[in-house]
Amino acid sequence: MSRLAEFRKLEQQLAAQLAELESMKSDSGLKKEMEFESKLRALLGEYGYSLKNVINLLDPLAGRRAPAAQSQSSTRKPRQVKVYKNPNSGEVVETKGGNHKTLKEWKAKYGADTVESWLTK
Structure with a gap:
């Protein structure tokens, strides 16, 4: 592929991504999520809490649970020599x-x- 063809292909991909970004900016659901996140972060900052503190408050056992992937791998029997x-x-x-x-x-x-x-x- 020539450099010019590669350049044009990348240019088209960039234009498509920019168009997708513009359509997402006008999405009301995304706007609500962004507003929620900014308010949540402001509230966390106001009270001096981190996301880990909030998770521990809401679900104290969350940090002690084994992830699902690890629990499944421990049930697999070891390979035989x-x-x-x-x-x-x-x-x-x-x-x-x-x-x-x-x-x-x-x-x-x-x-x-x-x-x-x-x-x-």
Whole structure:
């Protein structure tokens, strides 16, 4: 793509974003949200509170709860160690996943099915 074509493409994207920004500025819902935020921040400043203070007031257990993503990952069972032994060289590879360098080399050289037949555990 030529520099001129790239420039024109970026110029069009900018014009589209500016048009979207102008349409958002006239949105009454957005205006109400912005007004609410500014009043809330002014009120917080007036009383010397931060957003964390307000959250702790409204929901004292919020900071002590584990995030949903962490609680799900802790329920996943750990991967089992797999042991592959190359019958040609006698070399042994222990891995929990398939992203092992030597294992990848073996699969490229001998084929995945052959290497999987070398699985001992």
